[in-house]
Amino acid sequence: MNASAMARSGRIEAERKARGSMTEGAARAGLSARGVIYLLVGVIALQIAFGDSHQQADRGGAVAELARQPFGKFLLWTLGLGLVGMALWRLSEAVFGAAGADGRKAHKRLLALGRCVFYSFVAYSVLAFAAGPHGSGSGSSDAQSRDITARVLHLPGGQWLVGVAGAGVVVAGIWVGARAIRRDYRRKLKHARMPRWASRLVDITGVAGGTARGLVFAVAGGFAVRAAVDYRPDRAKGLDDTLRSFAHTPLGPWLLVCVAAGFVLFGVFSFALARWQRV
16 A cells, blocks of 8 residues: 555544544434433423423423523523534434444434434524523424414325324334333443443333333324314324323323323433443
8 A cells, every 4th residue: 555545544544533523422412412301391291290380391391491590591502502413413324324233224314314304403493592582492392283283284185194194103102112112222332331230220211211202202193193083283282282191091190290200211311321322
């Protein structure tokens, strides 16, 4: 190998390492930011279960709660930038492939691209809230769900579109819950660096938190299907109304307590992944 080829090879390897280091930092910041949101939503849902119904148990409520804390603006900007990191991480997975043997497969790249779009929107909403004079840009998930459902229902074939989308969310929720129960997340952990207590923590929070998250997704999708069948956009529910609906079951508020605790555990699980997941 001549000097020019060696220099080019060295430059490519240096760029690869630099990209890997930046991607890892973005991923860990993004997972931590996701953990903050789920933790706050879970805490708010617990407060609702025990009688405090004034806050929204969704991303908007979590952001508003964070804004009320000391140095709230700083915390919001930090959260928003962490979510930007999550979006950039998912974009890198879509372009270069994710960690793991099947990380370069087309369906994995498409899934990563979808996550990139989603977290880009979430990051934008949080940063818009932080930049606004009184906090704007992160409205109620319930109002957004009803508005989007109403618009789609009035399109040609709108009932089918809403119904299929709702069924897709139900399937996604079942998939999320099943992956948590199977502990699929273990494939991407740095097991050699994890102490025994960390492995137990990840299993408890991953299974319980992932199952609760999947359940909420599935129920929200079911409400969307019902809205399509009844041609009633008001039947659609965002995260806040979906969580509140658990308190109106025969189990009363205790089911909401369990689901809310699951969200708190998923927040802790996200923090654990930020520390021990291979990126």
